[in-house]
Amino acid sequence: MAYLYNNPADFTDELTEGFVAAYPQWVRRVPGGVVRSSRPAPGQVAVVIGGGSGHYPAFAGLVGPGLAHGAAMGNIFASPSAQQVYSVAKAAQNGGGVLFSYGNYAGDVLNFTQAQDRLIAEGIPARTVTVTDDVSSAPLTETARRRGIAGDLTVFKVAGACADAGADLDEVVRMAARANDRTRSFGVAFAGCTLPGSAEPLFTVPAGKMAVGLGIHGEPGISERDMPTADEAAELFVTTLLADLPEEVAASGDVSGSRIGLILNGLGSVKSEELFVVYRRVRQLLDDVGITVVEPEVGELVTSFQMAGASLTLFWLDDELERYWTAPASTPAYRKGVVAETEQGTAEAEHAEFGTAELPAASASSREAAEGVQAILEAVKALLDEKAAELGRLDSVAGDGDHGIGMQRGATAAAAAGREALSAGAGAGTLLQLAGDAWADKAGGTSGALWGLALNTVGAHVGNDMPPDAVSVSAGIAEAGKKIQQFGKASLGDKTLLDVLLPFSDTLSEQVEAGASLRAAWARAAEVAERAAEATAQMVPKMGRARPLAEKSLGTPDPGAVSMAMVARTIERQLYKGEPGPEPQEHEGEPHA
DSSP states (O other): OOOSOSOGGGHHHHHHHHHHHHOTTTEEEETTEEEESBOOOTTOOEEEEEEEESSTTTTGGGBSTTSBSEEEEEEETSOOOHHHHHHHHHHHOOSSOEEEEEEOOHHHHHHHHHHHHHHHHTTOOEEEEEEOOBTTSSOGGGGGGOOOOTTHHHHHHHHHHHHHTTOOHHHHHHHHHHHHHTEEEEEEEEEOOOOTTOSSOSOOOOTTEEEESOOSSSOOOSEEEEOOOHHHHHHHHHHHHHTSOOHHHHHHSOOTTOEEEEEEEEOBSSOHHHHHHHHHHHHHHHHHTTOEEOSOEEEOSSOOTTBEEEEEEEEEOOHHHHHHHSSOEEOSSOEESOOOOOSOSBOOOOOOOOOOOOOOOOOHHHHHHHHHHHHHHHHHHHHHHHHHHHHHHHHHTTSOSOHHHHHHHHHHHHHHHHHHHHHTTOOHHHHHHHHHHHHHHHHOHHHHHHHHHHHHHHHHHHOSSSOOOHHHHHHHHHHHHHHHHHHHOOOTTSSSTHHHHHHHHHHHHHHHHTTOOHHHHHHHHHHHHHHHHHHGGGOOOOSSTTGGGHHHHTTSOOHHHHHHHHHHHHHHHHHHHTSSSOOOOOOTTOOOO
């Protein structure tokens, strides 16, 4: 369990404050994360990494000469928002463009991609290399769908060293992609982790068993097997990874004579002494097949809070990759060799502050309607405060258990932004858009990005000239569904929130076109949403962190679908409060976690 924390909602901010205070010679804080405390040479490529907190030393601990130039820091196990990533990249970049690199998780892809697009629109070159080293998360024929786990370090290390050597953006991208192509990792766990403020671990492992093929966000393993000895664990690691060789290595037909970088990684509660026992046997097995290990790393490099587990990473080197793997680096948590003094002294680089621009003009009727919109946001916040733990439990069945707290953070931020906008005289559309920005920024993760997109889209359709009506709201929700499909790459039947949003939107539009009021149309659509959420229990996930654990999720509805149905029903009740007529009754079919 987590022992030392104050308010769990403040945990990431407070750990960042303490981290920066401890290591000012390496890092300084900017909105969204940290960057190097010294400015890189003009024209140097900036390598910006990131992901959720809870993985230290990844990601902030890997910022410094020879490694990353900046790290975007999300909440525990939640991807940083697009705004956070953008802000860190703006602070880190110094004229040579930006390479983003991060583990291949849906929320990270969504938010980093948004930030990349924004940089490019401003004339700053930006590229991405996602890390896909986890052999358990997809077969060899589908490596692009694999997750990123401890192999993050090999890609970050090569990219950072290449950038610091003066390579241009194309070359840094080429080397990072090559490092990823030649990195393979495999992990096991003996107990799950417990997040600050939580009473239960995200998953448990039966006594005498271990989970095989785990992620780094508290996801349970792909399967279970008997608890091994240290030597048996080493043999499982090595045989699994030698059966999943990079294409070039496999084509040679013989691993004898190969040179590899190696990471034997503790995930939080398996300590260095235990890892050394395992490494002893790993090294024997690799020596037996003629593989040379180059500067191995044994210890905690990419953790999962206090999870009891370990992983092995093999990084198949060539001359170029070995040069960068062995190059000096100096960060708060990773040091190798002696780094040349090539960077300038401390300097305040450009960064993007969070904030709002001057509010657009709004009619009196729109400003009055904004009060009703704010009442809805407050009701949604209250709902998610109540349901956060239940939604987290649903999410922990085949995911990382953070959906409830992520939704709670998003709704809390949206309500706070709405209050501020309302007091400043915002119209209904602007209030929704500012609430969407705040939701995306504070919730992070996939759901944060998608809810932020939805609120922004509906706000744009509602506008500030007239009060929201059935036509503008239904059109906005329909457009939001299309954008989420395009942005998230999911479809109906993939076991995501779209399995509720799309039938809800279709029903709402049909009812509005038939002449129903917004209240009546919404009530009918909310009923459809509840049935759709329940139906996801019989689906297999095809997107997101639950995908590698598809069979485990059968029988459990998708948490994103359930939360969307809950929100739809809560909004229906608020609509009834704003119009004459009887309050809606509780529905037996309402999904409950």
